[in-house]
Amino acid sequence: MDPSDLQYILALQHVPNLGDASAKKLIRKTGSPQAVFKEKVSGLLKIDGVGKSKLQDLHDPVHLRAAEKEMEFISKNSISCLYYRDENYPERLRHCLDGPILLFQRGKVNLQKKRMISIVGTRQATAHGMAFCEKLVEDLNPLDPIIVSGFAYGIDICAQRAAMKNKLQTVGCLAHGLNQIYPKVHQKYVRQIEENGGFLTDFWSTDAFDRNNFLKRNRIIAGLSEATIVIESAEKGGSLVTADIANSYNREVFAVPGRPRDEQSRGCNMLIKSQQAHVLTEAADLIYMLGWQIESPQKPVQKQLFVELEEEEKMLYGFLKEHGKEQLDFIALNCSIPTFKAATLLLNMELKGVVRPLPGKLFEVV
Template structure:
């Protein structure tokens, strides 16, 4: 990504009145992130959801200074990053409406593996929970999954260590910038995690581990994976928030049951009782639910209609999907420069003509 574009992304990310959902809407509507800061205020105000307060913050000159400082840090430390419209952005996360427009990464992360699971739970892990977590990951190792967690005390660090022990890639999602590590006692694991995966964060290099940052971090933990597993949890806690977010994304959620009298099993038992999670007793439950034990079947090609007449926009979408393969709605809109409200209708017409087909996660591809 060119420096000018990255600077614009950082400016938008720093704008307090613009969240990730609205930021994506701005980018897709005007056509490019750099164009967001070139548009006239009157034009921006016509975009649904953009008010005078948001426009005022977009034009805040202090954000330019702060973005330039962060850009300098990225360059000097050679920080890697992923932009939500780039090919190196993880697909699972890209399909989440509120995923970060930009996040930073460190280590040897490879998102090509589709078998990604998040493991979360209490910081006050019991011997029962630790044994279950270790056995679960050991038994899943044959499927070579990526293990995601939050690098916190208890279940998080247990999951990372078990992944490393079984030569699996593990990703730690941080609630702060790369200039520090929290908790400090986990510094001794940094090298091991980097050698077996790495760290990601949406927060700038000097961002502190504030309480609200952990809640924001949870949506990445839930969104980047295929399923979220809660090992142990009290009646309230961050892991239950992560489970709720995963449910909102229509992701699979698993919970390990425990005795009714155990404090750190109450959260899991409640998830199962309310049908907010699938009961998890062994690795086989995950393998069957996520279809890891089923080999991909060769599909018979679908005969396309011959000599189908396409409109100019339909042809544009067709050519783009034929070149790029399956793509998200936002990416198609941005690349083909077609407003979202028009694109939905175009894709429907193309589907009726047997040219495209929708996929889970608002993805589309040529038939």
């Protein structure tokens, strides 16, 4: 990435109260982060959803100065920067409205076109929960997924240790800059994870360590993956927040059921009871629902000859013909059609015998 471009991206990220969703609107309207700073505030205020409070400090030179200092830290520590418009940015996270405009990465993980799941849970994990986690990751080994988690105590580090044990890549999403490691006791895993995956964050080296950072970090855990798995959780906690975010992104959520009176099973049981998560009792449940492996091949649908398709149906058909099976939200986004409308069109096309649905909200051409 050109240093000048990086400085303006960082400067935009540094503007208080702006946020990633609004920053993306500004970039989309003006064409680039540098163009945002060259545009008059009066012109930017015409953009829907971007008010004065978000722009009042935009032209303060402090942002470019801060960006320059952070660039020094990035350069000295061999950190990769992933801009949301670049090819190396995680594809699934790119489609999240509030996904970071810039991610900082350390390690060797390849985030492109790879099966990826997030495993989260309580810091006070039970022996049963950790055993389930280890067995789940072991059983997923043949499918070679990337295991994403928050590098925290309990289920998080259990999942990442299991990934390394099974020679799977793993990603730790941090709630602080790459100048530190929390919890400090997990420092002993850093080198191995960087050799077998990596770390991601959107926090700067100068950002204060704050509890609210963990909630903000959870959107990255949820956004990176096809599915989020909650293995153990009390009635309240960060894992449930991650599950809620994953649902808002139209991703699959799974929860491991437990005995009703067990404190660390109440959150998972609530997710299942309220139909916010699928029941997960073994790896096969996940594999089937995500369409990673169809247990019994579907009976071929006889494609009708000379089927007449509407213009938007032709667009969807052409996209699936070129890209193979894809998720509903990816199809809708790439064809610039609202998700609810794309779902209706795909249903009509299924009835016409030209596409078929697969587990995990996937579709493919017949």
